Amino acid sequence: MKLTHEEEAMLAGRAGRAAQKAMQILQALGTIYGAESMTPVTSVQVAGVSYDNLGEAGLQFLNEMAGGGGKARVLTTLNPAGMDIENWQALGIPETFAVQQMRVIEAFSRMGVQTTCTCTPYLVGNQPGRGEHIAWAESSAVCYANSVLGARSNREGGPSALAAALTGRTPKYGYHLNANRAPSVIAKVQCTLQGAYQFGALGKAIGERLQANAIKPLPYITGIPSASLEELKALCASLATYGGAAMFHIEGITPEASQTPLPEQHLEISAADLQAAIDSMNDAQPQEVDFVSLGCPHLTIEEIAHLARLLEGQRVVKEFWITTARPVKQLADQLGYTAVIEASGARFAADTCCVVAPIKGRFKVLATDSAKACYYAYAKNNFNTVFLPFEEVVRQALQ
Amino acid sequence: MKLHGRKIAPGRAQGPALVSRMGISFFGGVDPDTGVVVERGHDLEGQSIAGKVLVFPSGKGSTVGSYTLYRLKFNGKAPAAILNAECETIIAVGCIIAEIPCLDQIACEQLHSGDLLLVDGDNGLIETQEGPSR
Numbered sequence: 183m184k185l186t187h188e189e190e191a192m193l194a195g196r197a198g199r200a201a202q203k204a205m206q207i208l209q210a211l212g213t214i215y216g217a218e219s220m221t222p223v224t225s226v227q228v229a230g231v232s233y234d235n236l237g238e239a240g241l242q243f244l245n246e247m248a249g250g251g252g253k254a255r256v257l258t259t260l261n262p263a264g265m266d267i268e269n270w271q272a273l274g275i276p277e278t279f280a281v282q283q284m285r286v287i288e289a290f291s292r293m294g295v296q297t298t299c300t301c302t303p304y305l306v307g308n309q310p311g312r313g314e315h316i317a318w319a320e321s322s323a324v325c326y327a328n329s330v331l332g333a334r335s336n337r338e339g340g341p342s343a344l345a346a347a348l349t350g351r352t353p354k355y356g357y358h359l360n361a362n363r364a365p366s367v368i369a370k371v372q373c374t375l376q377g378a379y380q381f382g383a384l385g386k387a388i389g390e391r392l393q394a395n396a397i398k399p400l401p402y403i404t405g406i407p408s409a410s411l412e413e414l415k416a417l418c419a420s421l422a423t424y425g426g427a428a429m430f431h432i433e434g435i436t437p438e439a440s441q442t443p444l445p446e447q448h449l450e451i452s453a454a455d456l457q458a459a460i461d462s463m464n465d466a467q468p469q470e471v472d473f474v475s476l477g478c479p480h481l482t483i484e485e486i487a488h489l490a491r492l493l494e495g496q497r498v499v500k501e502f503w504i505t506t507a508r509p510v511k512q513l514a515d516q517l518g519y520t521a522v523i524e525a526s527g528a529r530f531a532a533d534t535c536c537v538v539a540p541i542k543g544r545f546k547v548l549a550t551d552s553a554k555a556c557y558y559a560y561a562k563n564n565f566n567t568v569f570l571p572f573e574e575v576v577r578q579a580l581q
Numbered sequence: 582m583k584l585h586g587r588k589i590a591p592g593r594a595q596g597p598a599l600v601s602r603m604g605i606s607f608f609g610g611v612d613p614d615t616g617v618v619v620e621r622g623h624d625l626e627g628q629s630i631a632g633k634v635l636v637f638p639s640g641k642g643s644t645v646g647s648y649t650l651y652r653l654k655f656n657g658k659a660p661a662a663i664l665n666a667e668c669e670t671i672i673a674v675g676c677i678i679a680e681i682p683c684l685d686q687i688a689c690e691q692l693h694s695g696d697l698l699l700v701d702g703d704n705g706l707i708e709t710q711e712g713p714s715r
Contacts, residue, residue, distance in 0.1 A: 203677060203678065206590070206591070206677045207673070207674055207677050207678070210589050210590060210668075210673040210674070210676075210677055211670060211673060211674075213587065213588070213589065214589070214668055214669065214670070214673055214685075230645075230648075235645060236648065237648065237652070238652070239613070239648045239649070239651045239652030239655060240645075240648045240651075242651070242655060243648065243651050243678055339644040339647065339670060339671075339674060340644070340647075341647055341674045341678060342670065342674060
């Protein structure tokens with residue numbers, strides 16, 4: 183692998199211990215995946231922020247990197263933490279956890295990272311443009327960046343994304359190269375779709391089909407005439423979770439769709455396939471629901487406005503978490519939505535989400551409109567799930 | 582016998598080989614406090630990897646496994662070195678952050694548990710001496 187003088191200097195330790203270790207990580211990954219060189223990056227999104235996932239070892243590593251002089255060289259934002267940084271007590275987060283979580287945030291802060299704590303960095307100022315090389319972790323955001331924004335990122339892990347932040351580089355392989363951004367299969371959608379809920383189900387239907395047939399998870403999707411930001415966000419999260427996808431194209435919608443060569447192979451997604459995906463995420467009865475959450479990925483301001491309209495004058499009778507990025511919540515504060523929503527008894531859980539908060543064992547059945555949340559509710563927290571459209575999820579909290 | 586591999590993580594180490602023919606998931610598959618393999622049905626189940634030159638085809642499982650290697654090192658239970666047929670992200674990142682020498686593109690089938698191995702992660706070299714168990 184060819185390195186520049188500056189990269190060689192970092193590898194030799196002349197930019198400090200943290201930058202050296204970071205460059206070692208990037209060089210090893212470049213070697214394994216056949217990169218010829220590094221490429222400068224303009225943006226980084228780091229995962230591995232919740233203390234529930236990091237543990238003491240992860241925290242030690244972050245402190246070692248911060249202590250070793252690690253400083254972010256480019257715009258770097260963070261994935262959700264394990265709690266609302268300001269309001270963790272009201273959410274029932276233990277103080278012992280909160281103390282460790284704050285140490286994680288402080289370590290990142292010392293390294294010059296913007297501690298935004300969201301899976302939707304593209305909603306709060308980290309929105310790279312088309313063709314920009316970036317290094318993002320958080321599978322749903324990687325998929326959004328590649329597919330919707332046309333930026334270029336591999337699916338980074340926590341340490342490799344941090345390494346990119348501390349060096350401003352990433353090895354140039356995979357989704358950084360044109361040839362690897364061409365679709366592997368045409369996915370023909372033969373039913374009409376509406377709402378984040380159905381786009382999430384579509385991501386599961388396509389993703390699992392790709393996995394089952396060992397097809398590279400980069401579909402070219404046809405049959406979708408239009409899609410909102412919220413719908414695309416849901417599709418990205420689901421296709422990344424169930425298909426391992428870093429990217430997709432949608433004919434007529436995503437920026438690279440019109441310029442890419444099309445594959446021969448195709449598959450069809452029928453209304454029955456979509457229903458099967460929906461059914462597979464319902465393994466409990468609505469009356470068993472004891473936890474309701476919206477915001478996986480984090481809610482947009484438009485979704486919060488919609489929620490405020492639904493909850494106005496209503497009374498929530500179940501634990502109901504609304505997860506979003508703090509700047510979006512602050513906008514909701516300003517616009518009066520927060521007051522309406524909190525008056526109903528629902529709680530904002532900014533900075534975190536139902537996937538990364540330490541809530542294993544606290545609930546039995548989650549109601550959600552997120553296909554991704556269904557996966558992790560079961561895999562990480564052993565919850566059963568009721569998967570419903572946004573409005574019906576809200577209704578679950580009221581009865 | 583001398584073997585050549587591809588450099589993944591730098592450093593030099595020596596120790597007895599512990600050879601698995603199966604992939605290893607460090608997150609959930611290895612106890613970070615004891616270094617014992619706990620994955621059910623694994624060919625190393627119940628054996629400690631601490632201080633061994635651990636030889637296996639490739640990593641698998643959650644990316645959090647990188648941090649498990651770091652935790653093993655902190656607890657003094659890390660392998661002395663890791664040799665893979667084909668290294669992937671989890672093992673590569675884990676070895677670098679935990680400072681465990683690592684090489685890949687190794688002909689793993691030529692190595693046997695108990696062989697004493699000298700691993701030179703800086704130059705991609707492995708020297709073997711047959712162990713007493715052969």
